[in-house]
Amino acid sequence: MSLEHGWTELSAALKDLKKAWAEIQEGWDDPVSRDFGERTWTPLETETVAALRAMDRLSPILQRARRECS
Numbered sequence: 001m002s003l004e005h006g007w008t009e010l011s012a013a014l015k016d017l018k019k020a021w022a023e024i025q026e027g028w029d030d031p032v033s034r035d036f037g038e039r040t041w042t043p044l045e046t047e048t049v050a051a052l053r054a055m056d057r058l059s060p061i062l063q064r065a066r067r068e069c070s
Contacts, residue, residue: 003062010048014045014049
């Protein structure tokens with residue numbers, strides 16, 4: 001699997017999860033849902049976005065390394 005393919009899949013999965021979480025929140029608004037949002041969803045989303053950004057920064061470095069090692 002290429003880095004670009006992984007980025008695309010991770011980005012799509014995050015988009016799907018965001019949509020699902022928004023739909024769930026429409027009918028689930030209690031202390032448990034807020035706790036889940038704060039302790040689970042927000043950190044997961046933040047770390048996933050950070051991973052996508054890191055992959056963006058790493059991609060040109062890997063491409064250059066491939067060219068130089070060819």
